[in-house]
Amino acid sequence: MDRFLSSAINRIDSKGRVSVPAHFRAVVQRRGFADLYALRALDVPAMDVGGPDLLDRYEQRIALEDPFLQTADDMSFFVHGDGSFLKLDQDGRITVTDFVREHTGITTQVAFVGRGLFFQMWEPERLRAHGEQVRARLLKLRQRASEARAAHTE
Template sequence: MDRFLSSAINRIDSKGRVSVPAHFRAVVQKRGFTELYALRALDIPAMDVGGLDLLDRYEERIAQEDPFLQTADDMSFFIHGDGAFLKLDQDGRITVTDFLREHTGITTDVAFVGRGLFFQIWEPERLKTHGQQVRERLLKLRQAASSARAAGQATNAGVTAGQPE
């Protein structure tokens, strides 16, 4: 498997280290990441962590912006300046710096969340809250879609009553 999937919660030890889940480490190796780069997610208290290819995605986006405008500058500052390298020690652990704690609110435990091409680092309680919010939003999306379909059928009223799929 070459994608970051699933999630796990690990404890920070007295030296401020935490194990990256073995499964994630395998993906890191498979993808050939020589170093991990972490940047602060924009609207949530989480870090996005991945290889340097994480930047590619954002840089593409920046390239689309007018370089004379503030937006491009802001974005560049964000991804180039507001990131940090996470070094894996030989037991597969990283040290949780204040840089991480500040933005995530992490204290004693760290939640690792797979996101496909990268993974995220969360404070476990906040992650839980966020997860619930995500589910609610997706559920709304789903209901909106199905009621829209129902409304569509209503215009065909009575011609074809609901066919049980």
């Protein structure tokens, strides 16, 4: 498998390091990534982490904009400037920087969540809360859909 799947919670050690789950590392290696790049997710307290291909994707999107308008500049600022390298050491660990801690609220543990082409890093408790919200939204959507269908068949 070459996508990031499933999730895991790992502990941060006294030096601020945390192991990236082994199956995530396998994906990274299989794709030939030397290091990882982390962006702050726009609307949740999580980091989006991926290889250079994550950047390529964003850069293709940026290329669609007029390079001299504000939107292109904003996007470049966000993608190139508002992120940080996460270098894997040879034991497969990364160091959790203050930059990451501030945006995510991570202190002692990191929840890694596979998202297909990238993965996310969360503070475990916030992830749990977020998961419940997502479930609630999906449930409501589903209920509304059946109500609509019921009304239609009447």
